[in-house]
Amino acid sequence: MSWKTLDDMDLAGKTVLVRVDINVPVKDGVVTDATRIERIVPTIKDILAKGGKPVMLAHFGRPKGKPVPEMSLRITVPTLEEKLGQSVTFVETPSREALDALPADAVVLVENTRFTPMETDNDPKMAQFLASLGDVYCNDAFSAAHRAHASTEGVAKLLPNCAGRLMAQELGALESALGKPERPVVAVVGGAKVSTKLDLLGNLIEKVDHLVIGGGMANTFLVAKGVEIGTSLAERDMADTAKAILEKAEGTGCTIHLPVDIVVAAEFAAGAANEVLPVDQCPADKMILDAGPATVEALKGVFAQCKTLIWNGPLGAFEIEPFHTGTFDAALAAAALTADGKLKTVAGGGDTVSALNKSGAAKDFTYISTAGGAFLEWMEGKELPGVAALG
Numbered sequence: 001m002s003w004k005t006l007d008d009m010d011l012a013g014k015t016v017l018v019r020v021d022i023n024v025p026v027k028d029g030v031v032t033d034a035t036r037i038e039r040i041v042p043t044i045k046d047i048l049a050k051g052g053k054p055v056m057l058a059h060f061g062r063p064k065g066k067p068v069p070e071m072s073l074r075i076t077v078p079t080l081e082e083k084l085g086q087s088v089t090f091v092e093t094p095s096r097e098a099l100d101a102l103p104a105d106a107v108v109l110v111e112n113t114r115f116t117p118m119e120t121d122n123d124p125k126m127a128q129f130l131a132s133l134g135d136v137y138c139n140d141a142f143s144a145a146h147r148a149h150a151s152t153e154g155v156a157k158l159l160p161n162c163a164g165r166l167m168a169q170e171l172g173a174l175e176s177a178l179g180k181p182e183r184p185v186v187a188v189v190g191g192a193k194v195s196t197k198l199d200l201l202g203n204l205i206e207k208v209d210h211l212v213i214g215g216g217m218a219n220t221f222l223v224a225k226g227v228e229i230g231t232s233l234a235e236r237d238m239a240d241t242a243k244a245i246l247e248k249a250e251g252t253g254c255t256i257h258l259p260v261d262i263v264v265a266a267e268f269a270a271g272a273a274n275e276v277l278p279v280d281q282c283p284a285d286k287m288i289l290d291a292g293p294a295t296v297e298a299l300k301g302v303f304a305q306c307k308t309l310i311w312n313g314p315l316g317a318f319e320i321e322p323f324h325t326g327t328f329d330a331a332l333a334a335a336a337l338t339a340d341g342k343l344k345t346v347a348g349g350g351d352t353v354s355a356l357n358k359s360g361a362a363k364d365f366t367y368i369s370t371a372g373g374a375f376l377e378w379m380e381g382k383e384l385p386g387v388a389a390l391g
Contacts, residue, residue, distance in 0.1 A: 011052030065117030127154025140164025145386030190313030214315030261292030290316030348375030
């Protein structure tokens with residue numbers, strides 16, 4: 001991968017189109033989590049410091065190609081102004097003349113790019129219109145890089161371009177985790193369904209030394225091995241596929257780790273009566289809701305012998321107590337190794353970020369991606385259009 005950064009660009013006196021991701025959660029007209037806004041601040045500040053005028057392009061929600069008042073980006077302006085420490089000019093219908101008339105140190109936010117179907121269609125006319133607004137294109141939205149849209153890919157091909165600080169940081173972290181990692185490499189993949197992560201598993205068993213499978217996915221693999229799992233969540237029709245993945249892993253030298261003990265309960269409810277049992281002793285009327293302590297201890301041993309860890313998905317039903325224990329304990333062990341400088345840890349995916357934050361492990365992980373689909377597609381080995389267009 002090769003791309004330019006802001007350090008490679010002459011921005012003095014230039015209008016810089018910056019694709020950002022500020023698709024933040026909002027409740028009652030107020031931004032409830034400003035993480036994504038906070039992460040773009042270094043890029044905007046650096047463009048200003050280099051004499052450029054940042055014009056932010058972004059989407060918000062899923063308006064399906066038409067203006068939806070509740071999905072106007074105007075709602076993000078107060079939070080943007082607070083985090084940037086300066087006023088932000090909101091523009092509904094931009095023109096080059098209007099942008100040029102603004103002060104040299106203005107920060108501009110353009111209305112939701114998805115208010116027209118031309119955005120998601122990657123219409124050349126929209127790409128050309130966007131290109132007419134600026135002199136340089138900067139992509140700082142890795143989380144939208146798996147979309148070939150007018151504001152992520154089309155316009156990038158029409159202007160001198162570079163990666164923003166967040167994008168460059170993300171790409172660097174991912175390259176060091178799967179592109180050219182320090183070995184041995186372990187990947188933790190959890191979640192409910194094998195069917196949604198087939199490409200991911202297929203790519204990982206060719207690139208990592210150890211693959212830990214947890215959550216409902218692990219149950220499907222246990223079924224494939226002939227283990228009874230009671231009333232547990234599983235995709236029984238995917239058992240043959242799971243079997244094929246296990247066989248392929250043997251051929252690539254990747255060791256797959258499944259639970260050796262389990263936490264079972266009769267119902268999926270907070271505080272439900274539960275017990276720890278060997279993996280092959282799940283009662284017919286109970287379900288597996290977490291990895292057991294012996295499984296976590298085994299994982300700690302794997303982490304201790306590895307140099308790089310990639311994490312996507314929980315080991316159990318971490319949202320409700322006490323079935324968070326396996327995920328939290330394993331995450332904290334990885335975090336401790338990272339803090340000691342013994343392990344590089346890269347994680348991503350909505351559930352993963354939530355679990356790492358709740359466990360307290362997040363602060364010590366090397367890098368946590370806020371990108372959902374883009375992080376997953378990168379782990380699957382797919383080319384991301386928004387990244388490919390840079391350079």
